[in-house]
Amino acid sequence: MSSSDSILRLTIQKKGRLADGSFELLKRCGLTISHGKDKLYARVEEMPIDVLLVRDDDIPAFVADGASDIGIIGQNVYDEQRLTGDAVLPEEPEMRLGFSGCRLCIAVPKGESYDGPQWLEGKRIATSYPGITQAWLKEQGISARTVVMNGAVEIAPRMNIGEAICDIVSTGATLDANGLMPVETIYRSEAILIKSPHKLSDAKQAVFDALLKRIHGVQESREAKYIMMNAPRSAIEEITAMLPGSDAPTILNLAGDESKVAIHAVCRESVFWETLENLKRLGASAILVLNIEKMMA
Numbered sequence: 001m002s003s004s005d006s007i008l009r010l011t012i013q014k015k016g017r018l019a020d021g022s023f024e025l026l027k028r029c030g031l032t033i034s035h036g037k038d039k040l041y042a043r044v045e046e047m048p049i050d051v052l053l054v055r056d057d058d059i060p061a062f063v064a065d066g067a068s069d070i071g072i073i074g075q076n077v078y079d080e081q082r083l084t085g086d087a088v089l090p091e092e093p094e095m096r097l098g099f100s101g102c103r104l105c106i107a108v109p110k111g112e113s114y115d116g117p118q119w120l121e122g123k124r125i126a127t128s129y130p131g132i133t134q135a136w137l138k139e140q141g142i143s144a145r146t147v148v149m150n151g152a153v154e155i156a157p158r159m160n161i162g163e164a165i166c167d168i169v170s171t172g173a174t175l176d177a178n179g180l181m182p183v184e185t186i187y188r189s190e191a192i193l194i195k196s197p198h199k200l201s202d203a204k205q206a207v208f209d210a211l212l213k214r215i216h217g218v219q220e221s222r223e224a225k226y227i228m229m230n231a232p233r234s235a236i237e238e239i240t241a242m243l244p245g246s247d248a249p250t251i252l253n254l255a256g257d258e259s260k261v262a263i264h265a266v267c268r269e270s271v272f273w274e275t276l277e278n279l280k281r282l283g284a285s286a287i288l289v290l291n292i293e294k295m296m297a
Ligand SMILES: Nc1ncnc2c1ncn2[C@@H]1O[C@H](COP(=O)(O)OP(=O)(O)OP(=O)(O)O)[C@@H](O)[C@H]1O
Pocket: 013, 014, 015, 016, 017, 018, 054, 055, 056, 057, 073, 074, 075, 076, 077, 100, 101, 102, 168, 169, 170, 171, 189, 190, 191
């Protein structure tokens, strides 16, 4: 078997809004990648994985035709390329990754009396996402033209290229700075893991399965907390029912106090201050909530 049949190829963005999250995720999976400013390729030390560093737009097509086995991409770019037929890929990604969250919004100049999608009828919408925009317009029963721009879309109304735009919004600062206001959120995006529709060799599939397990572990441990407290023996049932997303907790006797126990549990959902206040009300004391670094079922 040649090494190309056994080394999994992962493609991620070299630099930009997805790159930091992608590198951080791989680091949390225990994978070290040495990458310099000019490096477009890196070998992972801990697992048989080669990482290719490219512009995000190229990732769906690389994965679709099998040049890369897996990739990390914004759902917006993935769906756009799927809808316009630029990359033939399954509708559902392998996994949602929870970072690089943003939305696609229709925005119009401040002061326009936008009164709903019908305002857009017959107008021109400047966007880098004609596929997603046209799909939304179709759903709304509106006919409008999309004018494709690859960047600086916010300039379009001022240049009289379009009456509206459809672009990525996160904080809204860019729209505001360009005298525009968001009027519709038509799409929500986050980073996703995608996998080639081409069958992987058994060796690559095994590496992929191991990587996926680690990513799941990272995802779970992000929210999960280890919670410890002392509590009245009589309140064990009520307290365990209150712990968010926890399996059977560990109950330990406390030396010298028959009426109390220590309760330790992994909570798989967020532990809010309110939960702690409610635990206290049931008699719990010395409550500690700790971050979990890694998890594996
Ligand atoms: N302001 C933002 N906040 C959060 N996520 C964002 C934001 N802008 C973009 N994203 C997400 O990150 C992805 C990449 O954005 P970025 O601006 O790095 O792309 P780019 O300029 O096309 O980069 P490249 O040079 O790789 O082509 C977007 O497709 C989107 O999913």
